[in-house]
Amino acid sequence: MTAVYRWEIQKLLAQKRTYLGLGAAMLVPLIFVIVLQFQSGGPNDVPLGRYIRDTGLAVPFVALFFMSFWAFPLITSLVAGDVVASESHNGTLKTILTRSRERGEVFAGKVLAALTYTVVVVVAMATVGLVAGGLAWGFNPLTSLSGTKVSTGHGLALLAASVAVYFLPLAGIAAFALMLSTVTRNSAASVVGSLMWALLMQLISVLPGIEGIRPYLLATQFEAWHGFLRVPADWAPVVRAAWVCSLYTALPLAVAYLVFLRRDVTED
Numbered sequence: 126m127t128a129v130y131r132w133e134i135q136k137l138l139a140q141k142r143t144y145l146g147l148g149a150a151m152l153v154p155l156i157f158v159i160v161l162q163f164q165s166g167g168p169n170d171v172p173l174g175r176y177i178r179d180t181g182l183a184v185p186f187v188a189l190f191f192m193s194f195w196a197f198p199l200i201t202s203l204v205a206g207d208v209v210a211s212e213s214h215n216g217t218l219k220t221i222l223t224r225s226r227e228r229g230e231v232f233a234g235k236v237l238a239a240l241t242y243t244v245v246v247v248v249a250m251a252t253v254g255l256v257a258g259g260l261a262w263g264f265n266p267l268t269s270l271s272g273t274k275v276s277t278g279h280g281l282a283l284l285a286a287s288v289a290v291y292f293l294p295l296a297g298i299a300a301f302a303l304m305l306s307t308v309t310r311n312s313a314a315s316v317v318g319s320l321m322w323a324l325l326m327q328l329i330s331v332l333p334g335i336e337g338i339r340p341y342l343l344a345t346q347f348e349a350w351h352g353f354l355r356v357p358a359d360w361a362p363v364v365r366a367a368w369v370c371s372l373y374t375a376l377p378l379a380v381a382y383l384v385f386l387r388r389d390v391t392e393d
Contacts, residue, residue, distance in 0.1 A: 129234030137204065137238055146200035150246040153196060154188040154254030158261050172270060172351055180265035181258025182280040185251040186354070189291055192250065193347040198298050198323035199316075200246050205239040205302035206315030209385070232385045236378060239303055243295050251288050271356040287350035293366050294346040297373030298323050304377035307384050340365060343373050 137143045161167060161177065168174035171190050173183040267280035275283065302319035309315055326344040329335065339345055349366035352359035 126230040126233045126237075129230050130237050133208070133234050133238035134241065137242060140204075140207075142203045142207065143242065146203045146242075147246055147249060149196065150192075150200055150250040151253045153192060154184055154250055155257050157188060157191075158184060158254070158257040162261060172354070173268070176268045177258070178262050180267055180277075180280075181255060181260070181262045182264060182267045182277065182284065184258030184261075185254035185284055186287065186350075188250060188254045189287065189347075189350065193291075193294075193344075194327065195320070195324065197247070197295055199320050201243050201295050201299050202302040202316045202319040202323075204242045205299040206306045206319050207312040208235045208239050208303060209306040209381075210310050210312040210315050228386050228388075229382075232382055236300075236303065239299050240296055243299050244292055247288055247292055247295065251284060255284070269356050270351060270354040273356045275356075283353050286353050290350045290353070290363055290366055291347065293349070293370035294343050294373070297343050297346075297370050297377075300374040300377040300381075304381040304384075307381040341369055343370070346370050 167177055168187060168191075171187055173186045177183045177187055264277050266277060267275045267283070269275050298319060301322055302315055305315035305318045306312065309318070323344070326342055330339055330342045330344040346362075346366040346369055349362040352362045
């Protein structure tokens, strides 16, 4: 599996869409900071938005909020939705599946590569946002959602924890995209389908009368990191995100795995 994983990473490094998504993730917070430099207003109605000019530490948090709507779901789907479908389209999946590697090892390597890319783009966005925000407004103490001041070191630790929790719902989107990639064997359908699914989750989450199921929708888990920014920390949304996102990730991967195991190589 390790050998397959390394090979999948090398293939990702050779694809343009890999750098397209990574570049977009890094460019968004940079543009955000530049725009705020030339205007007096700000995103005061979003978490930590009113404090964004007080410290650069607030920039990556605000970017996490805005990019959860469509940017990160799209970036994640670009790679996860192509990781199997491209092999079918190019006719190389038959060669891969008839080699000495077990199908389970090949599938696990592809899953790990897609999840690794998801982690990299989120970390890259947070890093660029932190550096750009720090250069613009300094690394001053951060004001939490409870209104208390948090030291710079503590704020960095909260950012790392928030990024880790933010990855969980993105893993669910990546798993859904990989399932579509395996089932449809079509990259475009997989990317568009997984993005539409993510947007549908967000649409359902804002509908009235669904208060009972809203905490368990995938879109709601993008807000779980808010719990870290309260004093004391609110662990309830974080714990809920951990097990809810596990279900959203495990079920599509199970379907994709079964389809992958039963794939007739003569059809590719």
